[in-house]
Amino acid sequence: MSEDVNARIIKRIHDGPYKKNVKEFLLWAIREELHKQGTKWIYKDEYNLKINHWCDKETK
Amino acid sequence: MRFKSIRMKNYRQYKEVEIPLYSRGNDLPVTVIEGAMGTGKTNLLNAITWCLYGKEEHLSIRDRGLPIINNIVLSEMKGLQSDTVEVKLTVEYEDGKTEIFQRRQDVTKPKGDNPLIFGRSELKVFIKDKKDRDWHVSEDPEFRVDRVLPHDIQEYFLFDGERLDKYFAGEHRRGLKKEVFEVSQLDFFEKVIDHLEKMNTNYQKELENINPKADEIKQKLDRRKVELQREKEEREKIELKLNEAKALEEQLLDEVKKLPISGEKIEELKGQKDKFERRLKSLEDEIAKLNQEKLIYLVDYSKLITTYQCMKNTKEMISTKVEKGEIPPEFKKGFIEKILEKGICICGTDVTEGQHRQAVQRLLEQCDELDEISQELIREDHNLLMLLEKVRRFKVGLERISRDIVNRERDYELTSTRLKEIETQIFGIDDEKVKNAERRYKATKREIESFADAIGMKKQSIKDLTNLISDLEKAYYNEVKKIEKHDSVKCKLEFSRDCVNVSKDIMVEVMEEIRKAIEERTKDQFLKTIWKKETYKDVRIDDDYNISVLDQNGMEAIGTLSAGERQFLALSFVNALHMVSGFKTPIVIDTPLGRISGVPKLNLARGLTSFLEGKQLVLLVTDQEYNPEVRAAMGKSVGQEYRIKFIETENGSKAEVASYEEKT
Numbered sequence: 001m002s003e004d005v006n007a008r009i010i011k012r013i014h015d016g017p018y019k020k021n022v023k024e025f026l027l028w029a030i031r032e033e034l035h036k037q038g039t040k041w042i043y044k045d046e047y048n049l050k051i052n053h054w055c056d057k058e059t060k
Numbered sequence: 061m062r063f064k065s066i067r068m069k070n071y072r073q074y075k076e077v078e079i080p081l082y083s084r085g086n087d088l089p090v091t092v093i094e095g096a097m098g099t100g101k102t103n104l105l106n107a108i109t110w111c112l113y114g115k116e117e118h119l120s121i122r123d124r125g126l127p128i129i130n131n132i133v134l135s136e137m138k139g140l141q142s143d144t145v146e147v148k149l150t151v152e153y154e155d156g157k158t159e160i161f162q163r164r165q166d167v168t169k170p171k172g173d174n175p176l177i178f179g180r181s182e183l184k185v186f187i188k189d190k191k192d193r194d195w196h197v198s199e200d201p202e203f204r205v206d207r208v209l210p211h212d213i214q215e216y217f218l219f220d221g222e223r224l225d226k227y228f229a230g231e232h233r234r235g236l237k238k239e240v241f242e243v244s245q246l247d248f249f250e251k252v253i254d255h256l257e258k259m260n261t262n263y264q265k266e267l268e269n270i271n272p273k274a275d276e277i278k279q280k281l282d283r284r285k286v287e288l289q290r291e292k293e294e295r296e297k298i299e300l301k302l303n304e305a306k307a308l309e310e311q312l313l314d315e316v317k318k319l320p321i322s323g324e325k326i327e328e329l330k331g332q333k334d335k336f337e338r339r340l341k342s343l344e345d346e347i348a349k350l351n352q353e354k355l356i357y358l359v360d361y362s363k364l365i366t367t368y369q370c371m372k373n374t375k376e377m378i379s380t381k382v383e384k385g386e387i388p389p390e391f392k393k394g395f396i397e398k399i400l401e402k403g404i405c406i407c408g409t410d411v412t413e414g415q416h417r418q419a420v421q422r423l424l425e426q427c428d429e430l431d432e433i434s435q436e437l438i439r440e441d442h443n444l445l446m447l448l449e450k451v452r453r454f455k456v457g458l459e460r461i462s463r464d465i466v467n468r469e470r471d472y473e474l475t476s477t478r479l480k481e482i483e484t485q486i487f488g489i490d491d492e493k494v495k496n497a498e499r500r501y502k503a504t505k506r507e508i509e510s511f512a513d514a515i516g517m518k519k520q521s522i523k524d525l526t527n528l529i530s531d532l533e534k535a536y537y538n539e540v541k542k543i544e545k546h547d548s549v550k551c552k553l554e555f556s557r558d559c560v561n562v563s564k565d566i567m568v569e570v571m572e573e574i575r576k577a578i579e580e581r582t583k584d585q586f587l588k589t590i591w592k593k594e595t596y597k598d599v600r601i602d603d604d605y606n607i608s609v610l611d612q613n614g615m616e617a618i619g620t621l622s623a624g625e626r627q628f629l630a631l632s633f634v635n636a637l638h639m640v641s642g643f644k645t646p647i648v649i650d651t652p653l654g655r656i657s658g659v660p661k662l663n664l665a666r667g668l669t670s671f672l673e674g675k676q677l678v679l680l681v682t683d684q685e686y687n688p689e690v691r692a693a694m695g696k697s698v699g700q701e702y703r704i705k706f707i708e709t710e711n712g713s714k715a716e717v718a719s720y721e722e723k724t
Contacts, residue, residue: 009570047255
């Protein structure tokens with residue numbers, strides 16, 4: 001398991017001056033990409049679902 | 061992470077071998093397995109890749125033609141008998157968890173000379189946590205493999221030492237950046253960015269397809285609503301006027317009903333009156349004319365009537381003369397003239413001269429006179445006949461004129477009577493008042509009709525507008541939904557853009573960080589352990605991962621590196637990559653010192669162990685590589701030492717692994 005680079009990316013996302021929803025989405029996306037590595041998955045649906053979720057949260 | 065042991069059964073040279081690669085209590089990280097060329101060193105590397113990925117990544121040309129199953133086992137198998145090839149790699153983690161990666165494949169020997177039948181190779185992963193007593197089988201063995209070492213980057217951990225020598229040469233050099241990305245696992249994050257950019261493109265397309273016209277429709281809708289309201293208000297006003305007009309109509313109708321005679325009747329009577337008056341005038345004229353005619357008639361006939369008897373007598377006289385033959389005279393003037401001309405009478409008397417001639421001449425003179433009178437009388441007779449006839453028609457004519465006069469006088473009286481009746485009927489009536497009343501009534505009625513028409517038109521207009529508004533409201537609702545969708549997609553687009561921008565920024569920063577870290581680590585490792593410390597002063601790696609070694613004069617020196625130095629630089633770079641990757645996976649190098657000899661070999665041997673930082677290193681070495689000097693140089697780091705014994709039998713060959721000490 002790669003820890004250094006992704007941990008570094010995650011730390012940057014976490015500590016960076018970014019919007020909370022952007023941070024949480026990117027952390028989710030990295031987790032998913034790592035988890036789904038090598039498997040066939042329909043990222044579009046899951047990405048859209050998650051982006052929708054954050055947009056909904058933002059508008060509410 | 062440590063490779064604790066590898067166990068091979070029926071795998072190529074290894075019929076039944078288990079090699080402990082690490083034991084707790086012995087923290088020395090290097091395991092050396094020595095074997096002569098062709099004894100099965102490289103197949104230990106293959107056993108690991110076959111176990112983890114089902115592929116023998118380092119198979120020699122010779123072994124490619126041989127079955128995976130040990131040839132002794134195969135020779136002992138009878139027709140249709142099966143046996144299993146198996147490799148088990150035991151991995152132990154820092155937290156005490158242990159995983160056993162087990163790959164098995166059945167091999168069946170067919171009858172006769174037919175080719176071997178290979179079953180499907182199957183990977184199982186058995187897991188046991190430190191606290192657990194029992195093993196459990198992983199449901200996702202490939203995922204467990206990826207946690208140990210993803211296939212894409214295995215070549216940086218399990219490799220042939222010769223590869224190091226070519227590390228910075230030719231094609232391989234150009235692919236370094238990609239390899240750094242692979243090893244550093246940045247491709248995960250690249251995938252995130254790639255997926256986000258694709259989402260971005262999709263949202264953009266989606267947004268382009270949504271073109272809400274809600275504002276436009278709303279404006280139309282509002283205009284129509286105002287129009288509808290105005291129409292309704294106007295209808296109400298007209299209805300109010302209609303009601304007023306109806307009330308007025310009732311009132312006027314009462315007034316009209318109370319009138320003695322209708323305006324129309326008055327007009328009719330007045331028309332008749334005019335007609336009768338004209339008729340009376342005409343009759344008066346006609347009567348006067350007839351009276352005049354009668355007078356003229358009487359005057360005309362008065363002469364005839366007064367001379368009637370005289371004419372009658374004259375006529376009778378002429379008639380009598382005619383009857384008597386007196387007129388017309390019996391002789392003709394022409395006849396007498398012919399006698400005078402011939403000078404002889406018909407009686408034969410000579411009348412050329414003398415009294416006879418004179419007598420004939422007198423007769424000729426009388427003849428003219430008589431003839432004229434006679435002719436006159438005959439003409440007058442006819443005239444008298446006509447006049448007498450006219451007198452006889454006098455009475456008829458007079459009667460006709462008199463009758464005409466009487467008829468017209470009667471007509472005159474009748475017309476006068478009727479005229480008086482009409483005058484009596486309209487006497488004392490104020491026809492203007494009647495007409496006004498009726499005119500107002502009719503005007504009011506017309507107004508009512510006009511209001512009714514206007515209301516009808518307004519109703520239709522209101523109905524049309526209501527339908528239109530309903531349609532516009534539906535359209536507006538659809539457009540609003542589009543707006544909601546538009547806003548939603550826009551939000552998603554902006555969000556995904558934000559994510560892409562943030563990711564790219566982070567990517568750039570991390571890439572630079574990685575580059576710097578690799579550069580620093582490579583430089584540090586290389587310069588710390590290289591034996592020519594005064595010759596090489598700096599190692600640099602640019603953005604495209606082109607590596608430079610600078611000498612004491614700051615000049616590029618990579619081209620002057622010896623094979624050992626190149627290998628050492630490559631090892632420093634690989635080690636830096638390992639550091640960046642974060643994978644704690646052990647390194648297995650086949651023939652690490654094969655191309656080097658003498659002092660550089662010893663330097664490399666010492667250097668190999670110096671930058672491990674606890675990482676497990678398995679070296680598969682030849683007896684020539686692992687000579688006593690090398691062994692002594694590495695001695696402090698080596699925890700396990702083995703030697704492969706190659707045994708040839710009648711049925712084939714096999715390798716066994718024994719402790720290194722058994723040699724001595």
